[in-house]
């Protein structure tokens with residue numbers, strides 16, 4: 001343990017800890033969030049958190065994907081801040097009520113093997129694992145991404161994105177899916193096409209109910225593709 005404490009001290013000197021939301025340097029004794037952000041988290045009021053998506057009984061999100069939340073998620077996905085996943089999962093467990101995620105088992109929207117290899121971690125899995133630890137609900141990988149969805153640069157219609165991810169996932173462990181109420185987790189929901197596709201696969205495999213929980217959601221008014229779907233190389237995808 002001592003060795004790790006020393007290593008952490010060393011890393012703190014190299015990379016002083018910053019607030020995961022506003023990215024300001026933290027003072028000694030502060031962890032993860034600065035006092036301003038901790039005391040004023042931009043969480044959505046409960047009545048604005050849920051939306052209905054095709055094949056999903058209810059999709060709850062804790063934040064709007066904008067401002068500091070958006071910057072934080074971009075650092076998480078493209079800036080190598082894998083440790084944010086545990087903090088996001090803890091935040092969800094702390095702020096979302098049980099009736100918004102009641103389920104038998106938790107799973108997540110998986111990345112393709114190729115993208116996971118290039119990123120080094122599966123961002124939705126890290127959030128789901130932390131959330132499961134905090135809530136005591138079992139968490140299993142129930143889906144596998146079997147198609148490397150093609151970049152859709154220049155395509156912004158919802159239908160085109162739905163077509164792109166059709167048949168991209170297959171179920172794993174059917175005995176864990178059958179008859180269960182499943183909570184499907186992801187970092188961001190944009191059009192909901194990916195969550196709906198995953199829900200369809202789970203329902204076909206016998207799931208009794210599928211609901212969803214994401215850290216953040218984008219406002220769906222605009223058809224414009226935003227950073228939630230823009231990968232580091234500029235290509236566009238629904239779940240990256």
Ligand SMILES: [Zn+2]
Pocket residue numbers: 019020021022023024033034035036037038
């Ligand atoms: Zn802050």
